[in-house]
Amino acid sequence: MNAKTIKTLEFDKIKNLVMGYAASELGSIRINRMEPSTSLEEVIQWQDETDEASTVLRLKGGMPLSGIFDIRPHVKRSQIGGTLSPLELVEIASTIRASKIIRQFVENLVDSEEIELPILENKKEAMAILTSLEHMIFDAIDENGDVLDSASAELRSIRQKIRSSESRIREKLEGSIRSKNAQTMLSDAIITIRNDRYVIPVKQEYRGHYGGIVHDQSSSGQTLFIEPEAIVNFNNQLREQRLKEQEEIDRILLELSLAVSAEAYDLLMTVDVLGGIDFMFSKAKYGRAIKATKPEVNDQGIIHLNKARHPLLPIDEAVANDIFMGEDFTSIVITGPNTGGKTVTLKTIGLCTLMAQAGLPLPVLDGSKIAVFDSVYSDIGDEQSIEQSLSTFSSHMVNIVSILKQVDHGSLVLFDELGAGTDPQEGAALAISILDEVHNKGARVVATTHYPELKAYGYNRQGVVNASVEFDVNTLSPTYRLLIGVPGRSNAFEISKRLGLEQSVIDHAKTFVGTDSKAVEAMIASLESSRKSAEQDYEDAHDYLKEAEKLHKDIQKQMIEFYDKRDDLYEKARQKASAVIDQAKAESEEILTDLRKLRLEKNAEVKEHELIDARKRLDDAAPKQSNKIKKIKSTQSTKRVLQPGDEVNVLTFGQRGNLISKVSDTEWGVQIGILKMKVQEKDLEFVKSEKKVEPKPLATVKGKEYHVGLELDLRGERFENALLRVDKYIDDALLAGYPRVSIIHGKGTGALRSGVQEKLKSHRSVKRVRLGENGEGGSGVTVVEFK
Structure with missing residues (x-):
């Protein structure tokens, strides 16, 4: 690289x-x-x-x-x-x-x-x-690096002797500093250490009283740190014990070092x-x-960055742009005003490429693609060389010459202000020639320029597209938005007017502008106006779509509640009628019993078969009940083979609808109003077929018909749009009778996956939600199973 x-x-x-x-x-x-x-x-x-x-x-x-x-x-x-x-x-x-x-x-x-x-x-x-080596070390050394007594039995014994010797020395010295003359002869009643030996601070004039060895003195020379003669042997003994301690510690450390070596x-x-x-x-x-996501990498030179931000700019300040190239076109020429964001866009492309090839995630939305290049070349910034006495133009040209010698089809080339620093006419000609050279070698090229001649470059070359950075003439400031496919136009006249320049001066200036330049500027202005209008129309359509889908969901919910309530009322009425009938039968049996009793007691001439006939008439008088809702019989019904588009009665609901398509040997897809559902063919009754109706598609998206697939790909979608698509897709999948579908959301930050799964878990027709397994896409896919 x-x-x-x-x-x-x-x-x-x-x-x-x-x-x-x-x-x-x-x-x-x-x-x-x-x-x-x-x-x-x-x-x-x-x-x-x-x-x-x-x-x-x-x-x-x-x-x-x-x-x-x-x-x-x-x-x-x-x-x-x-x-x-x-x-x-x-x-x-x-x-x-x-x-x-x-x-x-x-x-x-x-x-x-x-x-x-x-x-x-x-x-x-x-x-x-x-683990055994870990325990061996920590059994001998604590986390502060001190060798523990438990490191060996010999070390424990030596340290016990050291503590005993230190105790005896302190006892003797404490006797000295507590004596009646100590306050007079000692600078301070303390025991201290010099050269690893215990000493006491004695005033200069009393040094002969204690004898022993002088190890140090104070800066003033008035205090001597003396090891009294009485404890010299004890200090010698302590010194020997400490030497043995160090020897044992060295042995332990060597043993542990050998274990490490093994x-x-x-x-x-x-x-x-x-x-x-x-x-x-x-x-x-x-x-x-930086809220980055994993890009999809390729070696075909395809770049498609969704809402890319410059990684070194603060998240709340960086303007996100859609940047794409490598499929329909391989070169981009960006025009626009200074400080408008051209160079930032250039660096965003280059830096994201380097980051991706280093294994770093990119500050883009899910579904982005980035290419792996053999080399990335750039000519960016003012590189005037004082040491080499080169001008800005010469410095850039030296760099460009080096690039042209190395560039090939596996390269990404970034030119900032190509051809700047020299005569505009010659600079523009050089810029066009350089772009042609790099483009013809098959490299991916992004170049920024001020030259108006390059605005027409993208229209005259196959595989080249114009782009610009947007400038708001109302606020006199750039918006930093990248517009691919729209060349930048000069805003000098508009800016001058807003800043107060006389209209007559502006009109006079316009007379010096060539007819071709005016035509190009008018074309660009028209393109910008059309783009803004299209964006506004899209936003309006998006709002209408959201409102329509919300209304659809509300009506669907109300219809389901209506049918549930109606069925509940039918069931209650049936149960009530059955209770009345049962009561009437009980009363009739009681009456018949009384009649039989009366016949026996009074010798009445009532034949048994007459009683049976009477009871049968009571039974026949009771209304017949059915567990099913009474089916509506149409006066216009005729027997025929059902076809898509036929108007039918849905007998189980008592509603009319139109056949969409046959979903199985025994079931049809039927549309009743705005609702679509599957109905058994035996519960359908043909009404009429005045006009052949084309079967409606199972689902539509922005006016384009498509059949429901087993997968829904949400990669690259905005969060809200993705959830709306999930709602529509689940409805269509249910209508299609699928037992299970997959929703591809990618891995990324996991926000889209979490949102999709939360929405699916609350859906009344979803039985189970799980992540994909090996071969299904892993955590980048959610598998949905229906009830």
Whole structure:
């Protein structure tokens, strides 16, 4: 990758920002070495690593990366027989413990969240299990680097003797400083240490009273720090014990260093893996901070950045622009006023390319695409060279000559103010020739310019498109919006007018402008007006669509409630009628019983068969009930084969509708008013067919007919638009009778996935919602199962 371009596009600033999220020196070293790759496979691997780390951040908020150190120098010194210090050994044990915590974290995350983290699982398996070495070190050394008494039995014994000797020395010295003459002869009644030996502060004039050895004196010379003769032997004994202590400590440290050396290979491998994990999460944390997403990378030179922001600008200040090239056109010529955002757009394209090729997420919306280039060249900014005595034009031309010698079909070239700094007519001619040269070599080119001659360049060249940065003449300020397909126009006359220049002066100036220039400016003004009108129409249509869909949902809900309530009333009426009939039967049986009793008692001439006939007449008098709602019989019905477009009675609802299409051997799709539903053919009755009606499509989007697919792709959609599309798609899928569908939302930040899943869980017809499995798209896809 071109080093000059990396510097010009300020990729080093991105590295410094990422480094701020490193948890260890290992991560910082990786970030410092981070460079864009030109291998598509490598870039895809890096992007997948960062995306996997972003998934963990989204689910758990972070990865436990504390306690990791760069222990490689320690391990290598142990391999050549060096003895490690206690603190170096503690860093090794801490790093081993950190690797163990990370292994457990990844295992628990995969088990509890039921997600796949293949990259982290591979890294987890690559880390060696060195728990025994960790325990060996921490059993001998505490976390502050102090060797513990428990490190060995010999050390414990020596330290007990040291404490005993120190106790005896203090007892003797305390007797001296508490004597009746101590206040007179001592500068202070304290016991202190000089040269690792216990001493007392004696006034200069009384040095002969205590005898012994003078180890130090105060700055004034009035106080001498004397080791009294009475404790010299005790201090000597203490000194010997401390030497033995140090010898035992050295032996313990050498033993631990040898243990480290024995595990050197596994330790170095583990450190390398930990550095890679820290690197992954540093990039993911940076991406979260700038609200970045994972782009789709390709090697076809296709760039499609949705709402791209410059990574180094504050999020709340940067203007997001849609930038695309590489399919219908491979070169963009951007015109517009100074400070209008042309250079920022240029740097956004270049810096996003370098970031993507380094495995970093981009400050764009989901569904964005970026190409992997073999090289990125740029000629940006004022590069006047005082040392070489070159003008601005000469300096730029030296750089451009170098670019033209190296550029090929795998290059991305960025020109800022191409041809500037010289005679406008010659500069414009050179700019056109340079653009032709680079374009003909198959490279992707983005150039900014002031020259009006280049405004027509995009119309005369295949594969080239004009673009501009918008300028608001009402506020006399740029909006920083990029308009691809619309060349920029001069606003000098409008600006001058608003600033108060006389109209007569402006009119006189216009007489010096050529007819061709006027025609071009008029064409550009017309294009801008049409674009603004189209944008306003789109916004209005979008609002109407939202209102219509809301109304559709409200009416649909009311219709469902109506049918549910009607069925409930029918059921209650049936139950009430059944109760009345049952009561009437009971009363009739009672009457018949009384009649039989009367016949027996009074010898009445009532035959049994007459009683049976009477009861049958009572039964026949009761109205017949049916568990089904009474079907409506049309007076116009005739027997015929049903066809799409026929008007039918839906007998189960008592409503008329039109047939859409046959969805199975026994079911039809029927539209009743604004509602679409599936109805059994036996519950349909043909009414009439005055006019052949074309079958309606299962769904429409912006007037274009399409049949419902098993997948809905939301990548690149705005959040609100995506949720509206989900509503419509679920209705159509239900009408089509699908048992299960997939909704593709991508991985990204997870906001769209969460919104889609929340909406689906509250839908009355959704039985289950889950993430896609292997082969289904993983966490970038939500699978919906219907009841």
